[in-house]
Amino acid sequence: MRALWLTDIHLNFVTAPDLEGFYDDLAAAAPDALLISGDIGEATSVRGFLRQLAERIGVPTYFVLGNHDFYFGSIALVRREVGELCHEIPRLNYLTAEGVVPLAADVGLIGHDGWADAREGDYLRSYVMMNDYRLIAELTGFTKADRRGVLEKLGDEAAAHVRRWLPAALADFPEVVLLTHVPPVRAACWYNGQISDDEWAPHFVCRAVGDAILEIMPKYPRRRLTVLCGHTHSRGECQPLPNVKILTGAAQYGHPAVERVLDFT
Ligand SMILES: [Fe+2]
Ligand SMILES: [Fe+2]
Secondary structure (H helix, E strand, O other): OEEEEEOOOOHHHOOHHHHHHHHHHHHHOOOOEEEEEOOOOOOOOHHHHHHHHHHHHOOOEEEEOOHHHHOOEOHHHHHHHHHHHHHHOOOEEEHHHOOOEEEEOOEEEEEEOOOOOOOOOOOOOOOOOOOHHHHEHHHOOOOHHHHHHHHHHHHHHHHHHHHHHHHHHHHHOOEEEEEEOOOOOHHHOEEOOEEOOOOOHHHHOOHHHHHHHHHHHHHOOOOEEEEEEOOOOOOEEEEEEOOEEEEEOOOOOOOOOOOEEEEOO
């Protein structure tokens, strides 16, 4: 089974002819599935893009949402609307709302949006003002100090999902793929080809998910986990444990591309 991994395709920044060309290229590659690790569009456009991907490529599409997918809207509402769309189009699968998906005979898939949870780096001293904090309903109207609690809660929610479903996936499959938007450890948090510094790391790492992975995986030394993430738009690989590999995908606004072709058996 061959899957195309896409991340941070930000289709709202793509011209109409380029969007057509992108869909044509994906269809021509004739994959068995699409894996998308978030930042597909924005709150008002993400459902339309998901529908087009499902209809034009016509294969099972497993995805999580990224911070941009909630811009000009709210996390709760977009998650609900996207859930309804998946109900309408069964080949669309929002992993945040699902458990373990059998991807191939030996490979189980789980996923969650994740969220940069302000736990890495120096959040209070960081001057970075993400658009998230202006454009997503749940994150606006806070002082920096108060917003920290909301970010931590979003990270904890992602970690709870991983703590619930990763052991379940490992019980049934020798290999597990975890799709998430935000890098779960700082070593996977590439930005412009470098590991993020204390200024950026609070906004680029979901440490709650990283801690869950680092706690669970040593208990399964014969199982393997591959994490596919994005968010920082810079490509890199790291291996925080012998049985855990984290791939971070690259992206360029306006130029959506396949990050990797993945073959599973
Ligand atoms: Fe992105
Ligand atoms: Fe992002």
